[in-house]
Amino acid sequence: xxxxxxxxxxxxxxxxxxxxxxxxxxxxxxxxxxxxxxxxxxxxxxxxxxxxxxxxxxxxxxxxxxxxxxxxxxxxxxxxxxxxxxxxxxxxxxxxxxxxxxxxxxxxxxxxxx
Amino acid sequence: xxxxxxxxxxxxxxxxxxxxxxxxxxxxxxxxxxxxxxxxxxxxxxxxxxxxxxxxxxxxxxxxxxxxxxxxxxxxxxxxxxxxxxxxxxxxxxxxxxxxxxxxxxxxxxxxxxxxxxxx
Numbered sequence: 001x002x003x004x005x006x007x008x009x010x011x012x013x014x015x016x017x018x019x020x021x022x023x024x025x026x027x028x029x030x031x032x033x034x035x036x037x038x039x040x041x042x043x044x045x046x047x048x049x050x051x052x053x054x055x056x057x058x059x060x061x062x063x064x065x066x067x068x069x070x071x072x073x074x075x076x077x078x079x080x081x082x083x084x085x086x087x088x089x090x091x092x093x094x095x096x097x098x099x100x101x102x103x104x105x106x107x108x109x110x111x112x113x114x
Numbered sequence: 115x116x117x118x119x120x121x122x123x124x125x126x127x128x129x130x131x132x133x134x135x136x137x138x139x140x141x142x143x144x145x146x147x148x149x150x151x152x153x154x155x156x157x158x159x160x161x162x163x164x165x166x167x168x169x170x171x172x173x174x175x176x177x178x179x180x181x182x183x184x185x186x187x188x189x190x191x192x193x194x195x196x197x198x199x200x201x202x203x204x205x206x207x208x209x210x211x212x213x214x215x216x217x218x219x220x221x222x223x224x225x226x227x228x229x230x231x232x233x234x
Contacts, residue, residue, distance in 0.1 A: 034222055043118075043204055044225040089157075091223075101172070102147075102223060104157040 002027045002094045006105035013080055014113050021075040021108045023090035028068045031093040035064050035075050038087045038107070047088075048075070052095075080112045117141070118226040120205050126232045133192040135229050137205030144210035146188035147223065148172075148180065150201040157204065163188055164210060195233045203229045 003026045013019050023033070032051050036044040048057045048064040050073070056065040063076040073090055087107040094101045121136035139146065147162040149172075159172030163182040177199060181189040188207075192199055209221040 032221075036225075041228075041230070043120075043227040044206075044223075046222045046224065049222045091157075101159060101162075106154070106156040 002030075002092065002096065002103045004090060004092055004103050004105040006088075006090060006108050008108060009106065010109040010111075012111040012113065015080060015082060017080050017112075018076070018078050019080055019110075021077070021088050021090075021110070023073040023075070023105055025071045025073075025092050025103070027094070027096065028071055029095040030068065031095050033064075033066055033073050034091050034093070034102070035062075035073075036089045036091065038089060040086075044089065077110075080110075082112050082114045085110055085112050118205055118207055118224050120203075120226040120229050122229050123227060124230050124232075126234065127192075127195050128234055129195060129197060131192075131195045131233075133195050133231070133233075135190040135192075135203055135205075135231070137188045137190070137207075137226060138186050139188075139207040139224070140186065141207065141224070142185065143207035143224075144185070145208045145223075146182065147206040147208075148178075148188065148190045149204045149206065150174070151204055151228070152201050160190065197233050199231065200233045201231060203231055 005024050007022045034049045035047045038044050050057045050066040061078040066073045087109045089107040091102045091104040117140045119138045127133050148160045149157045151157050161180040163169045179191045205226045206223040208223045
């Protein structure tokens with residue numbers, strides 16, 4: 001059964017720092033991996049999606065990498081800002097269930113101090 | 115931009131009531147999903163649908179049912195609400211995965227803003 005783990009559970013950094021959020025998954029049979037952002041009391045906003053055949057995706061100050069064979073993904077945030085404070089979730093689209101199921105990690109709560 | 119709209123942001127109901135949560139998407143997506151999100155447990159899939167009138171159980175379907183009469187609308191029904199169904203409910207949609215062709219799919223899920231449901 002696919003499991004997704006995110007470390008750390010919470011992170012506090014000063015403004016301007018570059019940071020890395022980690023995501024690991026137990027089964028490499030995935031269609032894609034998606035990173036989301038969730039603000040308190042709100043729904044999820046998609047940040048980046050990496051197909052299983054890809055190694056990385058970039059959007060602005062965000063860069064996500066995928067190493068499917070080792071079951072790992074990282075989200076790199078450059079020059080962090082207070083507005084980046086949110087919970088970041090990673091999720092894999094599981095191939096074993098025909099691609100219908102997406103398995104989510106519990107998230108990393110990020111706080112960027114001004 | 116994809117728009118997934120959930121009918122209520124906050125809802126308070128009583129134990130034993132029948133509760134309807136509505137979700138509408140405007141991008142002609144085949145797939146629609148209902149999740150609940152609880153602290154420490156993350157998002158858990160309740161039900162999903164890949165076509166009109168089609169539905170599949172997720173990981174925690176007990177106490178819930180769904181309805182998909184039109185492609186753009188997916189309803190979650192709590193048959194007899196109980197206090198342990200107090201939670202944040204999230205609806206999502208996506209295009210159909212092209213799994214049978216063996217093609218890696220680039221079909222992200224798009225989420226609504228969620229409904230925070232309290233059962234008293």
